[in-house]
Amino acid sequence: MTDAVPTELLADRLRRAGEHAAEQGTDVLFLTPGTDLRYLTGFDGSSHERLTCLIVPAAGHRAPPALVVPSLEAPGFAGVPLEALGIDLVTWTDGEDPYLLVSDLAGGPTRMSVDDDMPARHVLGLRHAFPDVPQYLGGTVLRELRMRKDPAEIDRLREAGAAIDRVHRRMGEFLRPGRTEAEVGADITAAIIAEGHAEAAFVIVGSGPNGASPHHDVSDRVIEAGDVVVIDIGGPLPGGYNSDCTRTYAVGGEPGPDVKETYAVLQEAQERAVAAVRPGATAADIDAAAREHIAAAGHGEHFIHRTGHGIGLDVHEEPYIVGGNDLVLTEGMTFSIEPGIYQAGRWGARIEDIVVVTADGVERLNTTARDLVVL
Structure with a gap:
């Protein structure tokens, strides 16, 4: 133990x-x-x-x-x-x-x-x-019991969030044109462990069209200048509590207007969903806050998964932030908020933070910038 x-x-x-x-x-x-x-x-x-x-x-x-x-x-x-x-x-x-x-x-x-x-x-x-x-x-x-975390569990999730944030802040060391997704993924895996995790439970490096597959892993695809790259990473700390954070990067230069405009929609959707978290709201309310904004901008068909999942000793556990789930949120619940927009054959983007329901609102456990970071 x-x-x-x-x-x-x-x-x-x-x-x-x-x-x-x-x-x-x-x-x-x-x-x-x-x-x-x-x-x-x-x-x-x-x-x-x-x-x-x-x-x-x-x-x-x-x-x-x-x-x-x-x-x-x-x-x-x-x-x-x-x-x-x-x-x-x-x-x-x-x-x-x-x-x-x-x-x-x-x-x-x-x-x-x-x-x-x-x-x-x-x-x-x-x-x-x-x-x-x-x-x-x-x-x-x-x-x-498990979906309502006690203060000690929340402290461990804060530690996990801070540890994976440190890895994202190092992304400029790993992510650049000319490297394969697998090479980048290997470096990220080592960094996850170096920054305090017991292991890297998952490392997604989705570059270019691979970013449009939400559960892509890594491949031998060579990252090209101009690629949009989705990096979704996490794992358990020695105490067993997990991190899970996604950021999206533009590699080798500023992205085009289409990418910037679409990403702005995604960023606002994630902000709206986080802002909707409070005791008394339902899981479905949080999903709707993100989904309705993305749909209104014409990208509803490109958001193809739930908005979030609970996290703790398991990376995926209850509560699930999805339409139709009328579970009422209460203090101590922890879950991801991770809307995404995926354009098959072209590129994808996702923003993911772990949040905790507080007595009167919400606390984000990930603090790195949510802008489209240009490397």
Whole structure:
């Protein structure tokens, strides 16, 4: 584990998870290694073919919390404050059926939830162990906790935002005509780590027509003078909280009038969406603030994705800033605002900041200039 979360905070999260499970009518929540388990226990690990599973009973349920772990992996949990959290550690060895062990510990549930990213082999193993108990997604239980960040989480996201901003401020070192997207991407990857990240989770260098593909990666395309280049980068800090920031650059000289005019529309749309963030607004309101301005300027068909996504221990998590999502924003929610305009075969542009809903408005966690930067 790194950047340990205070035990009392983990205990509060675990308690509230049980309360939310009870409110939603589920008797028990099963979590395998991933960000949900990390959120509740601080354990940072990955799921393997051997079952590791946290059993979180609903408030009022008779079974205590338990963590079922393969014996050979139990030493890896030495730093997890299981005893202080009231979690029983139960081990199993190869040759035993861990799913039946979980069944024995779960206390006869009539409805259970599994975490959204649980591997299928474990979902099916639990289904076999509980043949008459319906399974539901556990994300609906934990979303109310995870999408409202506490002050410590927001501080970590501020640190992540500042770290990725430092990388964008160095873009003049990497981005110039004559280099391939892959070469630029390799330098950016090294800079992301040098500026404090544990790893580079993604590096998008979309030059010229590649910038019109929102999830382009990198390629062997040589960047040319006059290209518009979309740089979307981010990753986790050692504590697990992620950065994600996009800026658009003009390489090798001033762009033409078409690019400048279109980019001005995009920049105003992003400003309007940020300005619309406040407690009481809905996720759909924020999407509309950006989308309606872009559509009014004649580029509606060129904005082809939602306006944003939540961020925290996962790069993409709830809340999702998209039309039709009537979720009411509340203090502590953190998400991206990233409208884009993409002209297929020509060029694209996107501006992305992470924001947090404050008591009376919004705070941007990225502070670099949002102008079309000419390099």
